[in-house]
Amino acid sequence: MLKNIRSHESYLSFVIEQLDENYKDKTFLKTFYSEPIIWCSFIDLSDTAELLKHRYSSNPRGRKPRNPCDMLRSLMLMHYQHVTSVDQWVFILKTTPILAILSGFSPDHVPGVGTFYDFFNRLWLASTPHLSNRKQRKLKKPRKKGKKNQKQEPTNPRIVEKLVKRALKRKAIHYTPKAHDQLQILFQSLFVQKSAEAGLLGHTTSISILGDGSPVVTGGRAYGTFLCECRKQGNWKCQCNRQFSDSDADYGWDSAREKYYYGRSLFMVSASDSPYDLPIYPRLYRASKHDAVLFVSTFHELQHWYADWTFAEVILDSALDALPIYEMLEQYNISAIIDLNPRRSKHFQHKQMDISLKGVPVCPIGREMIHWGLNQKTYRRKWRCPAAVGKWTCPNPCSDSKYGRTFYTATKDNPRLFPRIKRNSKEWRKRYALRTGVERCIKRQKVDYRLENSRGRSSRHWNIRTYIIGMCQHADAWIKEAKKNNFSALNPIIQSFLSL
Known part of the structure; x- marks a missing residue:
């Protein structure tokens, strides 16, 4: 049962008292640990206990649980220090008192490894770390390979269309609870909303x-562990069930490295107008699923979490x-800026008029027509004859009018060919250039915070790591914003201690 959870101010007072007691040389702290001290002072996790209280027993008897605010802060500090093992982190806490103090623990009373794994169970709503049965047949690696920087097509070519139809039928947002929901609640309440209020995500x-x-x-290994006795009988290629340490993982195509990998696919949603490429909703799926399939599912869940x-x-x-993705976004009155796939882009026609890959009508002599205005309410564009606009003689005129032939295109007719923002326009290029922000966001997860350096083998492990790193990304952005103002928003207790 959670009782007497201290405030953030009380936590900072505890930190200063413990540092004064355990470290007489303040120069050492200011030289080597000023950054983590400031970093922890900006992370107010006092609401964690309220968000997690239903995950603790209401029985007042028994051993008093650890403060969930301190446990979450310690996990964040663990990733901030680039430690990927809980066992190693517990050893560091016991041998480096300042990190235990910054976590919120007394150096003489550091939680053990089992306490951290017990806290993992409170963050993960599923009954087991895995989401599927651990005993199954060996997965076969697909033989058909893709090309460099080209992701493999989904095995069912119409799966995206089917998912979109299903999503549009449930436009009232029917959400099925997931095992990672508690992590998303903490991430959204303690970090995303605060970053949004600070203007770090753009206008919500x-x-x-x-x-x-x-x-x-x-x-985990894709080969698994044998549960049968077939090998003793000389059968080395049996199809019996095997035990997998990570039963939720499977094979996927890595287009950048041009090889198959065994694991998961991380689909990241971030804010395009964020100066720090901050994540909004990280989602892990099976590696074999195509990105288009992942987006439809993720977008449906995103509307549930950020309904306001x-x-x-x-x-x-x-x-x-x-x-289907364009049509789905159009149904929700959302502008789609998606680059055309060369493998899907062939010859287009609309109302017996050829259309170029830029979404521009092409006249019978092969010249692109001239854009001549847009209706902002209906996104209906007007196009004029290039000869009439340029005042040159057309060898094969298709209209007797001096004004020349006119043609109209509308987003509702074909949102893929005629998006709300004209393809290859200056505005289009400016907006599409922001797309690299999500790649930088993923790079922060995988390179800066070493997401893949851990040898985790469960969905619980990978979801917790992904969300904790996302929390650290928001905390890093808060520090960068504070530096711009010379740490004017730094807590007076820490400010007086560091003498800034």
Whole structure:
């Protein structure tokens, strides 16, 4: 049962008291540990206990549980220090008192490894660390390989269309609870909302988002462990069930490295107008799923979690260039900025008029027509004859009018060919250039915070690590904002201690 959870001010007072007691040389602290001290002072986790109280027993008897605020802060500090093992982190806490103090623990009373894993169970709503049965047949690695920087097509070519139809039927947002929901609640309440209030995500009344998938390699083996006695009988290629340490992982195609990997696919949603490329909703799926499939599912969940936000724009790469996705976004009154996939882009016609890959009508002599205005309410564009506008003689005129032939295109006719923002226009290039922000966000997860360096073997492990790193990304952004103002928002207790 959680009782007497201290405030953030009380935590900072505890830190200063413990540092004064355990470290007489303040120069040492200021030289080597001023950054983590300031970093922890900006992270107010006092609401964690309220958000997690239903995950603790209401029985007043028994051993008093650890403060969930301190446990969460310690996990964040663990990732901030680039430690990927809980066992190693517990050893560091016991041998480096300042890190235990910054976590909120007394140096003489550091939690053990089992306490951290017990806290993992409170963050994970599933009954087991895995989401599927651990005994199954060996997975076969697909033989068909893709090309460099080209993701493999989904095995069912119409799966995206089916998912979109299902999502639009449930436009009232029917959400099925997930095992990672508690992590998302903490992440959204303690970090995303605070960053949004600070203006670090753009305007939530008309927010623009980015989305992209990235491979995450697991520490489990794809070969599994034999449960049968077939090998003793000379049968080395049996199809009996095996035990897998990570039963939720499977094979996926890594287009950047041009090879198959065994693990998961991380689909990251971030804010395009964020100066720090901050994540909004990280989601882990099976590696075999295509990015277009992941986006439809993720977008449906995103609307549930951020129901009070208005999504105005979605920027995606060519892997998600599918007409059903455009139609889905149009149904939700969202502007789609998606690059055309060369493999799906062939010859187009609309109302017996050829259309170029730029979404521009082409006249019978092969010249692109001239854009001549846009209706902002209906996104209906007017196009004029290039000869009439340029005042030159057309060898094969298709209209007797001096004004020349006119042609109209509308987003509702084909949102893929005629998006709300004209393809290849200056505004289009400016907005699409923001797409690299989600790649930088994923790079922060996988490179800066070493997501894949851990040898985790369960969905619980990978989800907790992904969300904790996302929390650290927001905390890093708060520090950078504070530096711009010379730490004017730094707590007076820490400010007087460091003498800034």
